[in-house]
Amino acid sequence: MTSLRLVAVLLALVCVTVALQCYSGKYDKGQKPSVTTECSGKYCMTIEIKGDKSVYHQCDMTNACNKEGCEEGQNGDTKCCCSKNLCNSSSKLSALFTVVPIALMKLFV
Numbered sequence: 001m002t003s004l005r006l007v008a009v010l011l012a013l014v015c016v017t018v019a020l021q022c023y024s025g026k027y028d029k030g031q032k033p034s035v036t037t038e039c040s041g042k043y044c045m046t047i048e049i050k051g052d053k054s055v056y057h058q059c060d061m062t063n064a065c066n067k068e069g070c071e072e073g074q075n076g077d078t079k080c081c082c083s084k085n086l087c088n089s090s091s092k093l094s095a096l097f098t099v100v101p102i103a104l105m106k107l108f109v
Helices: 002-017 096-108
Strands: 020-023 025-028 036-039 044-048 054-059 069-072 078-082
Touching: 020 044, 020 054
Parallel strands: none
Antiparallel strands: 020 036, 025 054, 044 054, 044 078, 069 078
């Protein structure tokens, strides 16, 4: 059982050191993005511009993000930032990306 825990921890470390994967591109609201890109930044972003029928998914290469979560700008635009692989699939961050890793760690610890 101890070796299984060690393997789980090592796999978790490997996942952390691999480059961040983000969805990329402009999509209609409600449409799931399909194009992915490797991100050298720390965050993936989703930008929803007020009055626009599109949502923009991208890697944060300009350091516009400094924490996870969504912020609404003065003009009504919404910017969501996240730091897990392919976490920017929707305009609202999913709790799934937080709950699943915690559940897996509880299972092996």
